[in-house]
Structures are given as C-alpha cells and as structure tokens.
Amino acid sequence: MKLKHLASCLTLLASAAQLEAQGVGGKQTDPMQQLINAFPETVEIKNNGRLLEFCPDGTCDGFVTAGNVSPITLKDFAYLYVYFFSDNTVLDDWRGTEAPKKTADRILGQTEYLPCKSADSREAARCVLRHLSRNGRIRLIFVRYDEGERHAVSESLREKLLSGTSPSP
Secondary structure (H helix, E strand, O other): OHHHHHHHHHHHHHHHHHHHHOOHHHOOOOOHHHHHHHOOOOEEEEHHHOEEEEOOOOEEEEEEEOOOOOHHHHHHHHHHHHHHOOOOHHHHHHHOOHHHHHHHHHHHOOHHHHHHOOOOHHHHHHHHHHHHHHHHOEEEEEEEEEOOEEEEEEEOHHHHHHOOOOOOO
16 A cells, blocks of 8 residues: 555656646746756856756857846846747757747747737747846846867847847748
C-alpha cells in the first residue's frame, strides 16, 4: 500500500512539474528556453543580468539594460525582438515552427503587454519593444566575436523596428 501511495505522489509531482514547465497555473516559463532548445549554447546572460546576448553564429543580438529592468522583462524583450525583428538568417526555419510562435503569443498575451494588443502580432511586438525601450531602459547592440575578441556596437532599435526588410514569421 505504501508503494502504491508513493507511486501516486510521484505521478502527481511529475504532472505538476510538467504543467509548471508549460506555464500553466500562473507560472511563467522562460522564453529563452525556446531559443536554447533550438540553438544550444547561444544565450548568455552577463553583467549581473543587465546584458543578454543571443549568438547563434558568432554574431549576436545583444540587449543591455541599466539594471532597472527585471530579468524576466529583459528576456521577454529579447525573445520578441529575436522572433519578430532579428535579421539573422539562421532563424528563418525556426520561425516557421509552432512552438516559437506559441511562445511569442504567450508573451504578447501577458497582462502588462495588453495595451499593445493588436490583430497583427508583429505590430503588437513592435509596440511592446518600443514601450520597454522607452527612455533607454533597454538598448540594442550588435556583437561579433572575432579571433577571441568581443566587438560591440550600438544599433538603433527604432530603425530596426521601422525597417521594412525585417523578416516576418
């Protein structure tokens, strides 16, 4: 009887863990996990959570905050930018799959982003990114690792968001 009870408890715990991982029950999942699953060892958080770099091919989209942005918000920002606006060509096939789209939709559906709600997910993402980056709270940088050295330059988020050539999922 004790063994049967233990097995039931373990099954219940496994189910709860699975629901939590899926973001069910009010728990928020890490959107970066979607990128890490598709592109292992490409996401790094540095400078005590003030810098997030996504580097799938030696070049990186970087996201910098002065520290007044929560790590969760920085991850949401980075994911929405990478999914909707990054021009890195390794993302093309990934964007065409269902799981990344669901992650983007989940982020855009969060209460704090509802003022940006739009029938067009890309427009909603553009609105969220503009809002979160207002007053320099989050800045975009381009990073290249070349011969062991890191080279970073600021990029204009405004121009990237206005660009008509950005990929569309």
